[in-house]
Amino acid sequence: MAILEVKSVTKSYGKGWTALSRVDFSLREGEFVFLVGSSGAGKSTLLSLITMEERPDSGKVAVAGFDSETIKNEEIPLLRRKIGVVFQDFRLLREMTAWENIAFALKVTGQPRKYIKKRVFELLSMVGLTHKAQSYPHELSGGEKQRIAVARALANNPLLLLADEPTGNLDPRATDELLELFFEINMQGTAVFMATHNTALIDLSPKRVLELENGVLVGDRSAGAAL
């Protein structure tokens, strides 16, 4: 069953700059997909359309039961609870500890305190950072920060985990560790859609690869096929 459908989507900005042009693909439940392309290819734009931060100029995006053509503003928070997002710059709150950063995602969605405590502990264990629960972001390494960000993205049990260049600020070792974590998460049933311009990542594991070039989808390589 498709949890994400992007149908003939076009998005332009200003005069004459088309970020995406008639992009068409879908993502099944539990699938792991890399989205590759150079800087400016349209990867981040595509991710912002999936989170409904923006709407396409034409075509439609359907994700987790919501549709860009019909979704109301007050429904967007409900969609966002079904999608976890991880960014290159981590986006942790500086004034909160690792524990509090993860708990924040549960607090704002109205989860009870007891559940938050249990869930945060589970997530910290999953990412291997229970010993860093009381550390602030400035006390964590790049890899640790990103793993906390992943834990936060998983807090509300999303159907789909979006990652926008998650390894962009990490060293090779941290990159490998993070990728392993994403594969583990995927094995547990969460679909993963990872945007990257690092083709070396793709070589580490043969997953489906979508290739974006100047806003156009130029390739859709199935899992296992050579790039």
Place this chain on the structure above:
Amino acid sequence: MILGAFAIVTLNLRSTLGSLKRKVHLEFYLRDGATKADATGFIAMLETEEGVESVEFVTAEKARIEFIEEYGEDLLRGLPKNPFPPSVRVRLSQALTMGEAVTKLADKYSKESIVAELSAPNRIAYRLAKLSGISLILTVGWGIILLFAATIIITNTVRLAIAQRADSIAIMQLVGASNSFIRMPFIFEGVLHGAASGGLAWLIIWGLTEASAYILPEIVRLPILIHIAIVLLGGAFGGVGSLIALRKYLRY
């Protein structure tokens, strides 16, 4: 606070004016020896005039007693038995400006044969009436301007708060916090700012009024409802300012 100060000034001006109007009257002093019967026709004409609340025939004796009540008997010692002539006293309706009614009556009746002399209200009362009207207009005008300005200030304050918390707002939006969860703290903050400002203004106005009462014991205080209204209005416009800031600066 400025609005409250204007309100007190207006209230006191209108109170002073009202009490002056109650004391003020036109007095047509009649020729010597005129009786009530002589004045009947004159009184009847005055009673039909617009702006006239009451017409009273004051005997010479009554005039003398009123004088003694107000100023004492000493001034009358050595004078003829009763130096006061009879008069027709006209009280004017408070709904009309005194200037119009007085001028109209004076022009029309001061030359009547029964009238020896006319005593009209002091110019001060006219000026007070004018000042009271101007003060009311200023109070309302200032009120509108200041409420508008207060709303803009609170909108900016909330805008700064939104900018300061941009990071946490972005995360809240990312993880699916509802609109109301994100907005409520800002609305509450705006209402609190507004109510606190209103409360502070009330405190200053109350303090100044009480302090002024030592010098002017007759000072009219603002009714309790106005005090409550100042605080509530502050809170309400604080909330309005927040909503404007949220609509303008918080994108979802």
